[in-house]
Amino acid sequence: MPNPKNKVNLSSVPDLKNATDDEIVQILASKGYTQNFSLIDVRLMLGFASVIVAAAAAGYDYYVGFEKAKPFTAIGVSLYFVLNLAFTAWIMYVEKGTFYQGHKDGKKISVSSSAKKYSPIYNLTVTETTTSSKSSKAAKPFNEFFDSTGYIVRSPLEKWIDGLISSVVQEDDSSAKAKKNS
Amino acid sequence: MFSTFQRIQQYWGFVTTVTVFLAAAISISSVIQEHYFVDIPRVSINVQSIDVRYGKPHIGYNYKRQEYSLMKFDLEADLTPLFTWNTKQLFVYLAATYPGKPYANKVVVWDAIIRSKEDAVLSLSDMTADYSIYDVTGKFNGRNATLSLEWNAQPYVGLLTWNKGSERERFEFPQPATAR
Amino acid sequence: MLPQLSGVNIRQTLTQALSFCLVLTTTFMFWKGLSVVTNSPSPIVVVLSGSMEPAFQRGDILFLWNRDVRVKVGDIVVYNVKGRDIPIVHRVVRNHASSKKQLLLTKGDNNAMDDLDLYAHRQYYLDREQEVIGSVKAYVPWVGYVTILLSENVWAKYALLALMGFFQMMQRE
Numbered sequence: 001m002p003n004p005k006n007k008v009n010l011s012s013v014p015d016l017k018n019a020t021d022d023e024i025v026q027i028l029a030s031k032g033y034t035q036n037f038s039l040i041d042v043r044l045m046l047g048f049a050s051v052i053v054a055a056a057a058a059g060y061d062y063y064v065g066f067e068k069a070k071p072f073t074a075i076g077v078s079l080y081f082v083l084n085l086a087f088t089a090w091i092m093y094v095e096k097g098t099f100y101q102g103h104k105d106g107k108k109i110s111v112s113s114s115a116k117k118y119s120p121i122y123n124l125t126v127t128e129t130t131t132s133s134k135s136s137k138a139a140k141p142f143n144e145f146f147d148s149t150g151y152i153v154r155s156p157l158e159k160w161i162d163g164l165i166s167s168v169v170q171e172d173d174s175s176a177k178a179k180k181n182s
Numbered sequence: 183m184f185s186t187f188q189r190i191q192q193y194w195g196f197v198t199t200v201t202v203f204l205a206a207a208i209s210i211s212s213v214i215q216e217h218y219f220v221d222i223p224r225v226s227i228n229v230q231s232i233d234v235r236y237g238k239p240h241i242g243y244n245y246k247r248q249e250y251s252l253m254k255f256d257l258e259a260d261l262t263p264l265f266t267w268n269t270k271q272l273f274v275y276l277a278a279t280y281p282g283k284p285y286a287n288k289v290v291v292w293d294a295i296i297r298s299k300e301d302a303v304l305s306l307s308d309m310t311a312d313y314s315i316y317d318v319t320g321k322f323n324g325r326n327a328t329l330s331l332e333w334n335a336q337p338y339v340g341l342l343t344w345n346k347g348s349e350r351e352r353f354e355f356p357q358p359a360t361a362r
Numbered sequence: 363m364l365p366q367l368s369g370v371n372i373r374q375t376l377t378q379a380l381s382f383c384l385v386l387t388t389t390f391m392f393w394k395g396l397s398v399v400t401n402s403p404s405p406i407v408v409v410l411s412g413s414m415e416p417a418f419q420r421g422d423i424l425f426l427w428n429r430d431v432r433v434k435v436g437d438i439v440v441y442n443v444k445g446r447d448i449p450i451v452h453r454v455v456r457n458h459a460s461s462k463k464q465l466l467l468t469k470g471d472n473n474a475m476d477d478l479d480l481y482a483h484r485q486y487y488l489d490r491e492q493e494v495i496g497s498v499k500a501y502v503p504w505v506g507y508v509t510i511l512l513s514e515n516v517w518a519k520y521a522l523l524a525l526m527g528f529f530q531m532m533q534r535e
Contacts, residue, residue: 009185025370040373047380054387057394066403077395084388205502246486271416273453273471277435285458285465288435293455295471297416313476318458318465318487334436336417341500344436 007150016142017115020122021099023145023152024111024161033102033109039095046090050083097125106130107169111161126161128168136167209340212268216335216343220263225331225347227276230254230308234322236358239314248320249358253291253311259331259347261302266335272296273334274304278315280327280355289315291329322355329353382527402428402496407440407449408506413470414438414451421507424451426496432464433457433490438498439468441488443481449495452477456487464490 008019029035057076061069100111108129115122120142127135138160145157231254239250257276264272275293279286291311296302315327332346396405405426409418417438418424426440433439435457442449455476456467465487469476478486488494512519 012185012188029370035370037373040377044373044376044380047384048376051380051383051387054391058390061394066397070398070401073394074398077391077398080387080391081395084384209500273417273436275436275455282458284460284462286460288457290435290455293471295416313455332436334438337501339502342438342498344434 008146008152010142010146010148010150013115013117013120013142016120016146017113017122019152020142020145020157021113023154023157024113024124025100027154027158027161028100028102028111031104033104036101036103036108039098039101043087043090043095046083046087050080050087053080053083101129103130109165109169124160124164126164126168128170134168136164138164205339208268209337212266212337213341213343215266216264216345220266222345223259223261223263223347225259225349226257227329227331227349227351228256229329229351229353230256232353232356234356234358239316246316246320248316249322250314250316251291251311251322251355252314254308255292255306255311255329255351257304257306257309257331259304261296261304261333262299264333264335264345265299265302268337268340269335270297270338271336272302273336274331275333276311276329276331278327278329280322280325282317282319282325285318287317289313291315324355324357326352326354385526400427400429400496402426404440404449404495407451408509409451410448410510411450411470413472414453415472417471418451418501419503421504421510423502423506424498425500425502427499428494428496430497432459433466433494433497439466439494440496440498441468441493442495443485443488443493445482446480450477450480451498458487466490466494 006019008015010016025035053076057069057073057080060072060076066073095112097112097114098110099113100109102109110127110129112125112127113123121139122142123137123139125135125137127133140160145153145160147153231252233252234249235252236249237247238245239248255276259274261272261274273293273295275290277288277290279288281287291313292309293312294304329351330346330349332344335343335345337343393405397403399405405428407424407426409420409422409424412420424438424440433454435454437454438451439454440449440451450468452468452470452473454466455469456465458465466489467476467478467487477488481488512522
């Protein structure tokens with residue numbers, strides 16, 4: 001949800017994960033990163049393309065009747081399921097949990113997360129994508145950045161992501177400093 | 183599981199899945215049983231009398247003046263093996279098949295709904311047919327016909343099946359008793 | 363920072379709208395796919411009357427198949443008489459078939475008389491090609507009763523749609 005100060009149901013892992021993802025996006029924005037929306041844009045395009053195909057098939061069937069529309073309906077149904085398959089494949093094999101891509105000072109990073117359905121652990125991966133793909137993984141239980149009433153607490157989360165970023169992004173002057181947290 | 187609604191949804195989803203699989207298993211098992219393990223019952227059909235009259239058929243809404251049949255028949259059949267654990271009812275019907283110039287014809291002359299194994303032994307003698315036969319052309323012209331017993335097994339859940347006895351009874355439509 | 367944040371917001375709203383649309387369209391396209399495969403404009407029907415009792419009761423669900431060029435005596439067909447909107451599920455009791463055309467007479471198992479008074483004025487037979495939309499192949503009891511409630515009570519329908527939409531908007535993933 002847009003409002004970062006939404007109360008989250010602490011028993012719902014998907015809700016916790018989504019709230020954490022959203023908060024990290026805001027943290028990165030506040031640090032001066034510019035977000036690149038290409039992944040989510042492709043996903044939205046695939047999704048809405050299939051919705052448009054379904055709407056067109058429905059409309060044509062409604063206006064000319066079942067018998068006349070049959071061949072077009074068959075094409076529409078096949079196209080819809082192909083697009084849907086592409087949509088699912090995009091989420092599963094291309095995005096793979098990536099919810100943020102962005103850059104700052106010529107350095108590109110990509111951030112992905114995952115959480116198992118009934119396990120309160122948030123898995124976070126930060127990958128440096130400018131040249132190579134050096135990545136750093138870590139996992140923490142949600143209670144390290146949620147208070148007991150269900151509000152997210154920014155500072156521990158910010159410290160965590162800072163550490164992960166500095167471990168993969170080579171600062172021009174001091175590369176030694178970045179190694180301490182990985 | 184984090185809210186009552188979610189719990190209900192989860193349980194409901196589980197119950198639905200289990201029910202669907204159970205229903206499919208029941209249906210498949212009974213179809214397999216019918217197809218491979220039940221011998222088609224032996225049937226005996228005998229036409230006692232067949233008359234053709236000219237006028238408005240007594241039964242049905244067809245009020246055209248035309249030739250129509252009146253039939254009496256005997257029927258013996260033991261359909262108890264057709265009842266599997268998934269059989270809700272049998273719809274049994276006696277059908278007359280006869281040829282024609284543009285149209286080949288098949289007409290139900292008698293039917294019955296059998297709802298339990300106990301009622302599945304048919305032993306009818308000198309039974310009056312429920313329905314008259316009448317032709318698209320309005321005339322029979324002494325054509326030959328055959329009678330056969332067929333049935334549709336209606337399941338509690340799943341696939342409907344149709345089958346028929348192999349015995350055929352032949353008869354000929356006589357000339358109408360009352361000429362116009 | 364502001365335009366960037368609104369970029370996030372637009373995409374989040376679109377993502378939620380998309381997941382709602384996908385639920386509706388997937389259901390719809392499954393239905394359309396089934397209707398193409400079975401060649402029937404309405405491959406699943408809910409029984410609305412008791413004229414086929416005890417075989418079918420109100421609220422039972424029937425699965426149709428319409429790829430056989432000729433239907434048989436004893437088949438249970440669903441037909442739409444031209445000019446009358448209500449589909450009827452009855453058994454075929456007469457069949458007169460030529461190579462070009464098939465004429466049928468139907469009757470409800472539970473009705474004493476045949477269907478001639480349900481047909482159009484002066485129509486003595488059903489036309490298989492023009493009027494039959496499928497024959498019954500499979501049966502599931504009771505499940506369709508919800509749709510009877512929904513179709514006979516307009517407000518129940520709107521309430522269900524609103525509720526579905528509401529829950530879909532509330533949850534992500």
